[in-house]
Amino acid sequence: MGSSNAQLIYAAAVITMNDAGEIFSPGYLRVANNLITEVGAGRPTAADGETVHDFADDILLPSFVNTHHHLASSLIQGAEPKHKMAVGTVRDGAWLTMSVGLDREECEAGASLGYLQLLESGITTTTDSQSTWKGLSKLDGSITAAVKSGLRVIFCAAFVNKTELVPSDYQLTVSESVAELARLRSTYQNERVTIEPEPLSLPRVTDELVQALHKERNQLMAMHLTYSEEFDQWARKEYGYPALVHLEKLGVLDEKSLLAHPVHFDDAEVELAAKSGASAAYCAVSNMHMGLAIPDLRRYSEKGIPVGLGLDHPNGSHDFFETMKTTVLTQRSLNRDQESFTPLRALEMATRDGAKALKLFDQIGSLEVGKKADLLVIDGNAPELQPPAGLISQVVMAAKAKCVKHVAMDGKWHLFDYQHQSMKPNEIMSHSREVQKRLLESAGIYYGVRGAR
Ligand SMILES: [Zn+2]
Structure with a gap:
């Protein structure tokens, strides 16, 4: 991987959520450092030093x-x-x-x-x-x-x-x-x-x-x-x-x-x-x-x-x-x-309108050149998304969080192939159980690990 974190990402579909509502199928996205440098249709050849991610069956959209x-x-x-x-x-x-x-x-x-x-x-x-x-x-x-x-x-x-x-x-x-x-x-x-x-x-x-x-x-x-x-x-x-x-x-x-x-x-x-x-x-x-x-x-x-x-x-x-x-x-x-x-309306709210609400739409909320590479890849082979029809409606009405395969922020993959790359799930979960137990014990209402009804 080059020092500029240059990446070329292929996907079965790239849902850009840009103003024109463009979808490229198949499509690609290029990232350098933390920013999107290119987005478009097809599968261009990789340049020297670029890391290629081939998500050939999957759906790429803004996180x-x-x-x-x-x-x-x-x-x-x-x-x-x-x-x-x-x-x-x-x-x-x-x-x-x-x-x-x-x-x-x-x-x-x-x-x-x-x-x-x-x-x-x-x-x-x-x-x-x-x-x-x-x-x-x-x-x-x-x-x-x-x-x-x-x-x-x-x-x-x-x-x-x-x-x-x-x-x-x-x-x-x-x-x-x-x-x-x-x-x-x-x-x-x-x-x-x-x-x-x-x-x-x-x-x-x-x-x-x-x-x-x-x-x-x-x-x-x-x-x-x-x-x-x-x-x-x-x-x-x-x-x-x-x-x-x-x-x-x-x-x-x-x-x-x-x-x-x-x-x-x-x-x-x-x-x-x-x-x-x-x-x-x-x-x-x-x-x-x-x-x-x-x-x-x-x-x-x-x-x-x-x-x-x-x-x-x-x-x-x-x-x-x-x-x-x-x-x-x-x-x-x-x-x-x-x-x-429409499902598209909900997807807009989840991405571009959310970014607008937080006054961040100049940086995130759509896949466009110059914006931050905040990326979500949905597993195109998930049973929920078979057979591949009605792209947006499937993403909104059929997909679940369990179909989220990769997630990047600022071009860095925090979740890759369903695996956490930065957070430590086991540590976080065991600590939360320990802290909750102590809290409930101190209130005299701890009834065992699965005691609450
Ligand atoms: Zn509240």
Whole structure:
């Protein structure tokens, strides 16, 4: 392999996700250093010093962008609501399902387990929203996992100063929050992991905190929006108008806003979001897992609002294919119309629109010359993809995370032939089991390795 990491990759199909929606079958892609230098049709001859990867039966596409998650919660993935009550006895009654009461080591163990599964699902860029708790160094734990994962992470440091979620003695003041954000950035930020502020959600923060954090954002400011009817009603009662209008009045709604869970926006809010240039993160599986409503996504796309997909927690799974497919199914069902939402639309959300939502579309989200070589190769010989028909619909409606064969980020293969090249799955999994056991034992609710029901 040459020093420039020159690679020539052949595939049965290259789904570029570029503006023209080009698909090359067969196709190829050239990489030098961390960037895509060529993409096109056919099988050109290799140049001197180029490493050739012949994925002759496989499907190459841009790796996925996960626009919303709480990765530390992976420590209790798959738990049902009744568990959150039991585990909620830990640390002053914190609602642990949202990873609120986890400490540094628990956050790192849970988030690492999440990153492992993100990569196996073809995701190389993700956000991670984690809230603070004085003295638990939760954010240090979660960011350490982000740095160790080697993936591209926009870490959303979530602050609260007006909530029962974190006992009041353990909430940071406005100035402490700003100082903590600066400390985290100077300690951990690198070329792949960037740290941005998140005033968690309006019911849990003061206006002063929202505005102070807004001043500190570089690339974006994330925030949980009106995910439930209850939230929407709260805002209308508290302010006399919807939550998004309040953000506008505070002067913090703009093109760097990333609105998580835009479920209950009325028409005026959709209009307002579009006018501001804000983007959104929609988490179909998680929202329904929590019994929340399904928004009509056409309302957002008609106004040109970039909406990416997110796994979020609680979800019960890290399979991004499941989230893509579920998005298609629920939109069709909602609209009572099979034509109303295509698999391609979901794939756009998972790639290019997700990149737009994270303000990274100039670098990732499609396979184009000059963009980063963030690549996903799906096994064309997987039983799910036989016989080879309906390329995009098969990728979205039939493929699963288990069909993800190779994944590269910045031209470096992190998963190759189903094998991890950078993460250590056994270490991550055994550590997460050990940490979870200790946590449950300390709460007096450990019933053995498979004791939970
Ligand atoms: Zn969330």
